Amino acid sequence: MKMIVKQGSRWSVALLALALCSMTGLATAEDATKPLPLMPMPAKVERSQAQVLFPEGTALRFDAQQAGVAKVAKQFADRLASERGLHVSESPSGATIQFAIDPKLKLGDEGYRLLVDKDGANVTAATSRGLFYGSVTLLQLMTPDDGAQGAVSVPGVRIEDRPRFRWRGLMIDSVRHMQTIDEMHSIIDQMAMHKLNTLHWHLSDDQGWRIEIKRYPKLTEIGAWRTPPDAGEDGAPTRYGGFYTQDEIRAMVAYAAERNITIVPEIDMPGHAQAAVASYPELGVTGKQPPVSVDWGVNTYLYNVDDHTFTFIQNVLDEVMALFPSRYIHLGGDEAVKDQWEASPAVQAKIKSLGLKDEEALQGWFMARLGRYLQSHGRRMIGWDEILAGNVPASATVMSWRGLKGAVEAAQKGHDVVSSPAPDLYLDQMQSDRADETTGRMPVRDLSSIYHFDPVPSELTPKQAARVIGAQANVWAEHMPTAAHRQHAIFPRLDALSEVLWSPPAKQDWNGFLQRLPTQLARYRADGVKYADSAFAANIVLDRNEAIVSGKATVSLNNQAKFGELHYTTNNTAPKLDSPRYDQPFEVTLPAIVRAVAFDAQGQPLAGERAQAIDIAHLATRLSGEMPNCPGNNFRLRVQPTPDATSLSPTYAVNLFDNCQMYPQARLDGVRSIHVDAVRLERNYSLAHEQKLVVERPAQTAFGELVIHKDTCDGPVLASMPLPDPKASGRRIPLTATLPATTGVHDLCLAFTGPISGPLYGIAQVSVIPQAAK
Numbered sequence: 082m083k084m085i086v087k088q089g090s091r092w093s094v095a096l097l098a099l100a101l102c103s104m105t106g107l108a109t110a111e112d113a114t115k116p117l118p119l120m121p122m123p124a125k126v127e128r129s130q131a132q133v134l135f136p137e138g139t140a141l142r143f144d145a146q147q148a149g150v151a152k153v154a155k156q157f158a159d160r161l162a163s164e165r166g167l168h169v170s171e172s173p174s175g176a177t178i179q180f181a182i183d184p185k186l187k188l189g190d191e192g193y194r195l196l197v198d199k200d201g202a203n204v205t206a207a208t209s210r211g212l213f214y215g216s217v218t219l220l221q222l223m224t225p226d227d228g229a230q231g232a233v234s235v236p237g238v239r240i241e242d243r244p245r246f247r248w249r250g251l252m253i254d255s256v257r258h259m260q261t262i263d264e265m266h267s268i269i270d271q272m273a274m275h276k277l278n279t280l281h282w283h284l285s286d287d288q289g290w291r292i293e294i295k296r297y298p299k300l301t302e303i304g305a306w307r308t309p310p311d312a313g314e315d316g317a318p319t320r321y322g323g324f325y326t327q328d329e330i331r332a333m334v335a336y337a338a339e340r341n342i343t344i345v346p347e348i349d350m351p352g353h354a355q356a357a358v359a360s361y362p363e364l365g366v367t368g369k370q371p372p373v374s375v376d377w378g379v380n381t382y383l384y385n386v387d388d389h390t391f392t393f394i395q396n397v398l399d400e401v402m403a404l405f406p407s408r409y410i411h412l413g414g415d416e417a418v419k420d421q422w423e424a425s426p427a428v429q430a431k432i433k434s435l436g437l438k439d440e441e442a443l444q445g446w447f448m449a450r451l452g453r454y455l456q457s458h459g460r461r462m463i464g465w466d467e468i469l470a471g472n473v474p475a476s477a478t479v480m481s482w483r484g485l486k487g488a489v490e491a492a493q494k495g496h497d498v499v500s501s502p503a504p505d506l507y508l509d510q511m512q513s514d515r516a517d518e519t520t521g522r523m524p525v526r527d528l529s530s531i532y533h534f535d536p537v538p539s540e541l542t543p544k545q546a547a548r549v550i551g552a553q554a555n556v557w558a559e560h561m562p563t564a565a566h567r568q569h570a571i572f573p574r575l576d577a578l579s580e581v582l583w584s585p586p587a588k589q590d591w592n593g594f595l596q597r598l599p600t601q602l603a604r605y606r607a608d609g610v611k612y613a614d615s616a617f618a619a620n621i622v623l624d625r626n627e628a629i630v631s632g633k634a635t636v637s638l639n640n641q642a643k644f645g646e647l648h649y650t651t652n653n654t655a656p657k658l659d660s661p662r663y664d665q666p667f668e669v670t671l672p673a674i675v676r677a678v679a680f681d682a683q684g685q686p687l688a689g690e691r692a693q694a695i696d697i698a699h700l701a702t703r704l705s706g707e708m709p710n711c712p713g714n715n716f717r718l719r720v721q722p723t724p725d726a727t728s729l730s731p732t733y734a735v736n737l738f739d740n741c742q743m744y745p746q747a748r749l750d751g752v753r754s755i756h757v758d759a760v761r762l763e764r765n766y767s768l769a770h771e772q773k774l775v776v777e778r779p780a781q782t783a784f785g786e787l788v789i790h791k792d793t794c795d796g797p798v799l800a801s802m803p804l805p806d807p808k809a810s811g812r813r814i815p816l817t818a819t820l821p822a823t824t825g826v827h828d829l830c831l832a833f834t835g836p837i838s839g840p841l842y843g844i845a846q847v848s849v850i851p852q853a854a855k
């Protein structure tokens with residue numbers, strides 16, 4: 082970028098050339114009413130009837146002597162050139178874009194004022210941080226259409242804006258599955274464009290140690306690598322892992338800081354310690370060396386509580402603090418199963434010598450000691466809400482994850498709070514229950530539920546509510562092996578989160594958010610972000626059994642967000658804007674294929690096409706995601722074929738506590754057989770004390786069976802299909818059985834038998850094929 086600095090002038094001038102690929106016109110009535118393409122919505126917006134054209138020759142002006150202004154201006158110019166194709170010129174004319182610091186502006190250190198009028202655009206803030214967020218808003222105004230290039234016409238506005246919360250966060254789990262440097266940069270870039278300011282980086286756990294510690298090289302030589310349970314089979318890696326070097330971390334911290342994002346590292350303790358104990362067994366309680374865990378869930382390895390262990394942890398924290406200038410250091414504190422402490426004479430003696438009541442009190446003492454260590458180094462401890470069990474320093478901040486009960490308790494005790502409850506803000510929760518959704522946990526946390534989340538518990542008084550400094554969403558990566566999985570999980574739910582955390586409640590409007598979201602989706606497409614379209618994907622709804630009997634189907638269409646204009650076809654062609662618009666249910670005669678797409682107000686598709694084949698075979702088939710859990714336990718996952726599989730599909734719905742699914746409402750008139758496409762999965766889940774809840778059904782054959790019950794899971798047995806030897810068969814297991822003559826509509830319970838120490842089984846699909854209606 083070329084800079085022309087006029088001697089004696091207050092302003093340094095960067096001449097912004099807008100490469101004129103297309104020319105936008107003057108204001109129209111439609112321009113004046115079109116939603117502003119902003120995400121999140123600013124606190125105060127006043128619109129005028131003006132439309133300001135920023136063409137080739139627009140000048141970018143700022144005072145190079147004001148700290149941080151030049152950096153913000155260059156970032157803005159670079160992003161504008163990348164996204165809009167507008168570049169710096171040496172021939173200033175027409176409208177200008179101006180950035181300035183005004184210390185007298187009373188909008189806080191992250192607030193700003195933006196004015197767009199006939200003279201151009203003026204962004205003012207009290208600090209460079211506020212100026213940066215103002216530049217983001219202006220950039221959004223200048224990228225309002227789907228990948229368009231060249232000059233842009235921007236509506237006249239006056240914006241005064243500041244964030245609702247000071248902690249606006251996203252947690253990335255790099256332990257279960259790592260991210261590349263480029264992916265982390267992409268996540269940071271998108272956070273910045275959503276005005277989030279805190280990246281919580283989960284760097285140690287049972288399944289891996291991801292941060293280089295010079296003093297303890299075995300943490301990455303041993304602790305950074307695990308041997309998958311399916312190593313070498315079906316394309317699975319023989320080992321999985323890696324770590325970030327200290328140079329990479331320094332560069333990452335700097336990259337984030339350039340975008341006004343603070344990285345808060347997490348080193349988990351006293352539980353989730355298996356990778357560390359695998360590296361240095363003396364840190365553990367038993368003295369034995371375990372492997373780095375391959376099991377998701379809650380493992381039982383804890384740190385010891387002797388002085389040697391505290392010396393280790395403090396030395397690690399010294400290196401962590403040297404890498405991360407963050408005011409906060411996250412020490413975990415969650416899910417520390419106390420079995421090893423309970424069984425250890427040395428630990429029991431420690432509890433007695435300290436005059437503590439029990440192991441929970443010992444954890445409180447453990448965390449408090451390390452909290453004071455951080456405090457003595459000018460840092461503040463933050464931890465999951467279990468840290469409330471101990472006498473942690475008053476400066477400790479509590480991250481409430483077990484619902485918002487911890488937020489209430491912490492605020493009432495005078496601690497600052499970050500709301501981060503499961504499942505509300507856990508982005509590993511699936512965002513729809515569609516059969517074509519990818520991996521994740523149930524229950525669903527869709528776009529609307531994120532948007533309507535309130536970080537401040539209603540039980541708090543105004544004084545206590547002020548202790549809630551913000552919220553964050555968490556991206557736990559057990560079932561997100563690739564960047565594609567993570568992008569699908571994060572976007573566009575991150576847009577909903579950003580508005581919750583930035584915009585005042587009075588400005589939060591679900592319908593308005595949906596009107597603005599298509600523009601943001603266009604930006605994602607331009608940036609190559611593979612966002613989820615689950616909220617807008619067409620649901621094709623019909624009564625399957627009625628269609629089987631009558632040979633005709635009455636079809637209804639909708640989508641999760643209830644937004645957009647649905648168009649459909651029944652002639653197996655792609656739906657377009659001139660295809661029939663869905664206004665009411667319609668009828669088709671079997672066989673048929675219904676294809677549907679939702680379009681936005683500008684005629685752009687909001688989601689990929691969805692199709693439903695309506696014929697006897699498809700109507701009598703249930704896919705994995707269409708088969709609910711058997712009654713008794715609501716736990717449900719959608720998993721990939723192997724723990725580290727990189728594909729987005731196929732996926733399999735499973736219940737770790739009961740290997741059983743229901744085929745609902747099967748019409749069995751004329752049905753003589755059932756076909757099941759089963760799959761053998763790894764049972765790499767550590768359930769700790771909840772293991773006792775797992776249902777075990779006795780097997781009648783060597784390797785177990787898939788048993789089909791009528792109506793209920795203790796109903797009459799319709800079929801029993803032996804399972805093959807896991808060591809001598811592939812993962813995909815086709816099973817077919819003859820059914821006794823049965824009439825009417827019945828639920829079918831499909832239950833796997835066999836020891837719960839053996840494989841976990843999933844179902845890809847089940848088909849019962851009746852005779853065609855005449």
